[in-house]
Amino acid sequence: MSQPPVIMVVGMAGSGKTTFMQRLNAHLHEKKEPPYIVNLDPAVKNVPFDRHIDIRDSVNYKQVMKQYNLGPNGGIMTCLNLFATKIDQVIGILEKRASTIPRILVDTPGQIECFVWSASGAIVTDALASSFPTVLAYVIDTPRTTSTSTFMSNMLYACSILYKTKLPMIIVFNKTDAQDAAFAKEWMTDFEAFQAALRQEEEKEDGTNSGYMGSLMNSMSLMLDEFYNHLDVVSVSSMTGAGIDDFFKAVDSKVEEYKKDYLPELEKARKEREEKKNEEKSEQLDRLMSDMKMSGSSSSVRKPKKNIKVSASEPEIDTLSDAVDSDGDELMEGDPDIEDNTLDGRMGDDSLVDRYERALHKEGKPDDVADESFMRYLNVPR
Numbered sequence: 391m392s393q394p395p396v397i398m399v400v401g402m403a404g405s406g407k408t409t410f411m412q413r414l415n416a417h418l419h420e421k422k423e424p425p426y427i428v429n430l431d432p433a434v435k436n437v438p439f440d441r442h443i444d445i446r447d448s449v450n451y452k453q454v455m456k457q458y459n460l461g462p463n464g465g466i467m468t469c470l471n472l473f474a475t476k477i478d479q480v481i482g483i484l485e486k487r488a489s490t491i492p493r494i495l496v497d498t499p500g501q502i503e504c505f506v507w508s509a510s511g512a513i514v515t516d517a518l519a520s521s522f523p524t525v526l527a528y529v530i531d532t533p534r535t536t537s538t539s540t541f542m543s544n545m546l547y548a549c550s551i552l553y554k555t556k557l558p559m560i561i562v563f564n565k566t567d568a569q570d571a572a573f574a575k576e577w578m579t580d581f582e583a584f585q586a587a588l589r590q591e592e593e594k595e596d597g598t599n600s601g602y603m604g605s606l607m608n609s610m611s612l613m614l615d616e617f618y619n620h621l622d623v624v625s626v627s628s629m630t631g632a633g634i635d636d637f638f639k640a641v642d643s644k645v646e647e648y649k650k651d652y653l654p655e656l657e658k659a660r661k662e663r664e665e666k667k668n669e670e671k672s673e674q675l676d677r678l679m680s681d682m683k684m685s686g687s688s689s690s691v692r693k694p695k696k697n698i699k700v701s702a703s704e705p706e707i708d709t710l711s712d713a714v715d716s717d718g719d720e721l722m723e724g725d726p727d728i729e730d731n732t733l734d735g736r737m738g739d740d741s742l743v744d745r746y747e748r749a750l751h752k753e754g755k756p757d758d759v760a761d762e763s764f765m766r767y768l769n770v771p772r
C-alpha cells in the first residue's frame with residue numbers, strides 16, 4: 391500500500407505559508423482529493439482552513455507561557471516539546487487513515503527557528519519522515535528577496551534546513567503576482583548572472599556588498615551551486631493560484647527522490663542507532679555483572695539496587711540515570727540537559743519524551759496541557 395506524502399510547509403514569518411496552505415487546500419478540494427491537515431503552530435490566532443489535528447487543541451500557548459514564565463519563543467518551543475511527547479499517537483492516527491487520505495499537509499510555526507532548530511521540531515519531523523514520504527516546501531517572499539544579500543540569506547537558511555532535516559526540498563517562490571521570480575531562478579542557474587547582479591549592487595555604492603561582503607557572497611554563491619542542484623524550484627502565487635499544479639508535480643518528483651535516496655539513509659541511520667543502543671545496553675550489563683562479581687567476593691554481599699532489574703531472560707536495565715542527570719538532580723522542563731540530550735533529534739533517544747512527561751508528573755503541576763489520549767483532539771468524526 392502506498393503511503394500518502396507529507397508536505398511540510400516552512401518559511402520565514404510573513405512569507406505566506408498560511409496563505410499557501412489555504413491555496414493548496416482549496417486546490418486539492420477542487421480536485422476532489424481533500425488533504426489531511428496538521429497545524430503545528432501553537433501561536434497562530436486564525437487559521438483560514440479546517441485542521442484535522444491542531445497543536446492548539448492539545449496545548450494552550452498562552453497558558454504555557456504564563457505557567458512556565460516564558461516569552462513567545464520559549465512558549466512555542468515548550469508547546470512543541472509537549473506535543474512531541476504525543477507524536478507516536480499522531481503517527482498512529484495518520485497511519486490508520488493513510489489508505490483514505492491522498493496527502494498530508496503540515497503547517498509549521500512562523501518562528502521558523504523554534505521548529506527547525508528545536509529538539510522537538512526534529513522529533514516531529516523525524517517521526518513523520520520515518521513513517522511517510524516527507525517533502526519540505528520552503529516558502530520565500532519573492533518581492534522581499536530581490537536584493538542579492540536577502541536572496542543569499544534566504545538560500546543559506548534553506549540550505550541549513552536541508553542540512554538539518556536531510557529531507558527533499560522544494561523552493562517555493564511565493565507572491566509572484568507582485569514580483570516575477572524569473573530573476574531568482576536565473577541567479578540559481580546562472581552563476582554569472584548572480585555575479586553581475588552583485589557587481590551592479592556594488593556600483594550603486596550604498597556599501598552593502600562592497601569589499602569583504604562582496605567577496606564573501608561571491609564564494610558563497612559558488613558553494614550554493616551544489617545545493618541548488620538538489621532542489622526543485624517553483625514560482626507560485628498563493629493569492630491567484632498560479633503555479634500550484636507545478637508545485638504538485640515537484641512534490642511527485644521529490645517523493646520519488648525520497649524513496650530512492652532518503653529512505654535508505656533513514657533506515658540505515660535508524661539501524662545504526664538501534665545497534666548503538668543495544669551495544670550500550672550490553673556494556674551496561676557487563677559492567678553490572680562484573681560489579682556484582684566483585685561485590686560477591688567480599689564478605690558483605692550487596693544486593694542489587696531495588697530499581698535495577700537483572701534477569702537472564704530479560705536483559706533490560708533500568709538505572710537511576712534514566713531519571714536523574716549527572717549531578718544527581720532530577721531533570722525538569724526548562725533544564726538545558728533535556729534539550730542537549732536530544733539535540734541530534736534522534737527518535738531512538740526517547741529521553742526527551744520520557745523526561746518531559748516524568749518531570750511534569752513529578753512536579754504535580756496541573757498538566758492539562760499534556761494529558762489524555764490524542765484521539766479526542768481530532769476534528770473529524772471517528
Ligand SMILES: Nc1nc2c(ncn2[C@@H]2O[C@H](COP(=O)(O)OP(=O)(O)OP(=O)(O)O)[C@@H](O)[C@H]2O)c(=O)[nH]1
Pocket residue numbers: 401402403404405406407408409410434499500501564565566567568626627628629630
Ligand atoms: N500579493 C500576494 N500576497 C500574499 C501572497 N501570499 C501571501 N500574501 C500576503 O502575505 C502576508 C503574509 O501571509 P501569511 O500567509 O499570513 O504568512 P505566514 O508565513 O503564514 O505568516 P506567519 O504565520 O506570521 O509566519 C499576508 O498579508 C498575505 O495576504 C501572494 O501570493 N501574493
